[in-house]
Structure formats: structure tokens, C-alpha cells
Amino acid sequence: MKLIITDIEHFNIPVEGDYKVIRPQGNIHHCIGCFGCWVKTPGKCVIHDGYEGTGIDMGKCTELILISQCCYGSVSPFVKTVQDRAISYIHPDFVLRKGEMHHKRRYKNIITISAYFYGTHITEREKETARNIIDANADNYDGLVKNVCFYNTIKELENMIL
């Protein structure tokens, strides 16, 4: 299954195969740093606003596709909120990976990440930061990076098939 997290409300990019799209629908609450998704309801966020199950969705996906405005080299606030709320995808315990501390896996699936950033005036430094963050995400999910691309407008993205 492809899991698509995007800040595009009216998402109409064609997708091949099984997929799920998480996009802005109603209000999303930001992560409050309570770790309830690890120590109260392990695997699921404790905030009930329709976005509490993203960690579970990530456990079922083979490809995680982020489609987002580029904000200073980060994904946009909406996409980041979904990511922050989905740390239950990983286990709270630590492991050493590539000589650094990371979290242990909760699920067995290997996620391949693709990131499609859009926005006018994305600087080279922002692009470098974005690539570094997606690499770091892959390390933390114990997954892989497929590709990281940049576009000027959402319109340009509509010409591809995910």
C-alpha cells in the first residue's frame, strides 16, 4: 500500500495500485509531546481528531509519499503535524544504527520514502536541508529513500503518476 501524506486539500494526482491519502480534512491537533502513543495506547495517538491512526497506516505501507510545500527545508506545518503525530510507528526503545541512537522498529515493513516538494523560490540551502531531513527520516524509520524532487507549483505535480 502507498501512503500519501499531503497538504493539498483537493488532491487529484493519479496513483497506481493500492493507496491511502492523508490530507487536510477538518482540524488537526499538533503533537503535545505526551508520549501517550507509546505508554498509554501503544501504537496509536491519544488525540482523537481523525489523525490518530497514521502510525498504524505506516505499519501497513510499503511506500510513504510526502507531497508538501517546502517550508525552510521542512515539509509544511500540516504534513509535519501528521508526521509528529505518527511516532507510534516506531517503538520507544532505542537501538544503535549507523553509530547513532535511533528508535527500535515496531513493525516489520520496510518503508521507501518519496518526497515531492513544491513552492516558488525554494533556495538551494532549503533543498539541501530537505534532502538531509528525508534521509534522516529514512534512518529513523529504518527505511529507504526513493527520491526527493522539487517543483515550482502544484500544477506541475499533476502531470505525473505516483
Add this chain to the structure above:
Amino acid sequence: MRIALINGSPKVSNSASGVLLTDLKSFLITSSKTEIKEINLHNTVVSKEALEDLKNTDVWIFACPLYVDGIPAHLLSCLVQLEETDWQDRQVQIYGVVNCGFYEGIQAEFALNILQNWCTKTGFTWGGGIGVGGGGALQQMPTMKNGHGPKAPVEKALGTMTDKIIQRETQKNNYVSIAFPRFLYKMAAQMGWRQEIKANGGKTKELGNQLE
């Protein structure tokens, strides 16, 4: 010099960011005549009061936790709002202190890069930052005198940054970890998770639940 200490943790109390800002404040107060405003950005919107305080300060110091290799989403939302605010060509110097639950402070590098990139967009001056590893233990660590104790490397980095802030100079990002062995930090954290799930009425094996 008017300095804003900005707590960018989503936690209203008991945050590592709060501990770091308290330590930094104690350095700034003893170092020179400074007027300090403490500003909380715990939510997605910057309040009118916070905006007013920011308009009256020359140096902003953000402290926040590392969330998924970046800055927390609510703070990112605040940064977008601050970029869209008319600052009337004010010259503001920005510093950042990002703490991570991982042991290695270097893991906060890209979050500091985000703050630096934001400075480019807003026209503010990036003054550099600190990436603090072992943030999960800061709450429990006492401050000891004469550069001793597990928090000593963090305090040293904050002291060095204080000198730069007072001079309004730029520093290279500095990455530090607590002076506490990594394997013990890992063990302590994992014991903590087990105690917490039990306190919540759960069992330790449920920490690894795989939900369908």
C-alpha cells in the same frame, strides 16, 4: 539589550526547552545589562501579546525539541506566521537551542538548518545554535558548580553562546551531549517507558503492540 527567550516546546510545563532557557537566562542575567522577555510558543498561533513582545526585542532565542528530524509542527506554523508579519526592516539576531531525546546532539543539525533558512526568508540574522543530545534527562539533572556534573557540557555550550549573544556575534552551530554514558542513558530511558506504561495500567510487553 532586549532579548526574547522563546520556548517552542508544545509542553506548557516540565519541558527540556524550559530547563535550557532557565539555564541560559541565568547566564545572560549575570553577563550584562539585559532586559529579558520570556515568550511561550506552545501552540500553532503566535498571540498578539507575544507579537508585541517580539517587536520590542533585538535578539530572539528559540528553544525547542527535535521532532521527527525537524522542529515541531506547531512551531513551524508560528515561523510561517512570523515570516508573514511586517517587521518594518527591524534587525533581529536569531539563535536556536534544539534538544533531542537521542544521545547525539548532532541529530539536531537539520532543525537548526530550518531556523537558519527561515532567517534567510525573513531577513533576520542567524547567530548560530546548539544541538543538545540527551534532552530526555535534562529535567532530572541538577546544576552543579564549577563545570561539574552531567549537564556540564550543555552549560559550557550555553555559556559560550551567551558571550556571542552579548556581543551580537555569530557562532558556528555547537553540538553537545550530556556527560553521562550512552548505554546508561539508553537503559534509564527504557526503564522509564516500562515504569510509565505500568503506571498507566498497562503491561511492559504492550510497548511493542502491533496494531491492525
